[in-house]
Amino acid sequence: MRVAELSRRTGVAVPTIKYYLREGLLPPGELTSPNQARYSEEHVRRLKLVRALLDVGGLSVAAVREVLDTMANDDKSMFNVLGKVQHNLAGQLAATEGERQETASRIAHELIERHGWQIKPGSPPLASLITALATLIELHGEDLLELLDAYADASERVAEFDIEYTRRGADRADAVERMVIGTVVGDAILSALRRLAHENEAARRLTGG
Template identity: 80%
Template structure:
C-alpha cells in the first residue's frame, strides 16, 4: 500500500507517518521509485503500536524509540524488555529528601520485603511509589497506608494475569509485543476500571447516605 492508504487504515496523518519514519519508529517501506515506497501489514501493526505507546502510555518519541529498540534486540530477555517499558512509563522523578520522603522510602521497602517481591534497588516504579507515599505522608493521609497490603495483594493477582497473557504470544516477538501492549494499555484499563468500580460501589453504598 502507499503511504496515503497506510494513513487511511491507521487514522494517522501522512506528515506524522513521515515523521515517524524519519525518527526510526517505523521501518522504511519497499522503494518502488526514488520518491515512492510501498508499505505492508507490518507497518500498520507497528504504527498502531507506536500510537498506543504515545497516546495511551504518554511516552515521548525518545522513550518509544528506546522501547522499540529493546523489543527488536533478540539478546534482551523478556525480563529486560519489561524493565525498559517500566523505566519509560515511570514519572520523571528525582530522589526526594526530607522526613516525609525518608518515612515513605522506609514504608515502601518494608512492603517489598514483607511481600517478598523480587525488585531491583532503584527500580523506577519503586521511586514512583515512594514519591506518592511521601505526598500521602505530607498530606496527613496516613490512614490510607493501611490499604497498602490490600493493594499489593490485588496487584500480585493482576501481575499473574499479565504474565500469563504475555506467555500466550506466538514466539518471542509475539510475546514481547503482548508484554508491551499489556503493560502500557493495561495501566489505562486498570485506572478506568478502578474509577468505574468506585462509581458502582459509591452508588451501591453511599447514595442513600
C-alpha cells in the first residue's frame, strides 16, 4: 500500500508517519521509485504498536525506539525485553532521599520477602514502588500501607493472566509484542478499571445508590 493508504488504515497523518520513519520507529517501505515506497500489513501493525506506546504508555520517542530495538534483538530473552519495557515505563516519580526513602525501601523489601517474589535488586518497578511509598509516608497516608498485601495478592493474580496471555504468542516475535502490549496497555486498563470500581463503590456506599 502507499503511504496515504497506510495513513487511512491507521488514522495516523502522513507527516507523522514520515517523522516516525525518520526516527527509526517504522522500518522503511519497499522503494518503487526514488520518491515512492510501498508498505505492508507489518507496517500497519508496527504503527499501531508505536501509537500505543506513545499515546497510552506515555513513552517518549527515544524510549519507544529503545523498546522496539530490544524487541527486534533475538539475542535478548523475553525476560530482558520485559525489563527494558518496565525501565522505560518507570521513572515517572522523582525519587526522594533521607529517612522516608529508607523506611519506604524497608517496607517494600519486607513485602517482597513475605510474598516470596523473585525480584532483581535494580528492578525499575521496585524503585517506583519505593518512591511511591516514600511519597505516601510524606503525605501522612500510612493507613494505606495496611492495604499493601491485598494489593500484592491482587497483582499476583493479574500477573498470572498477563504471562499466560504472552505465552499464547504464535512465535517469539508475537509473544514479545503481546508482552509489550499487555504491559503498556494493561497498565492503562487496570488504572481505568480501578477508577470505575471506585465510582461504583462510592455510589453504593456514600449515596445509597
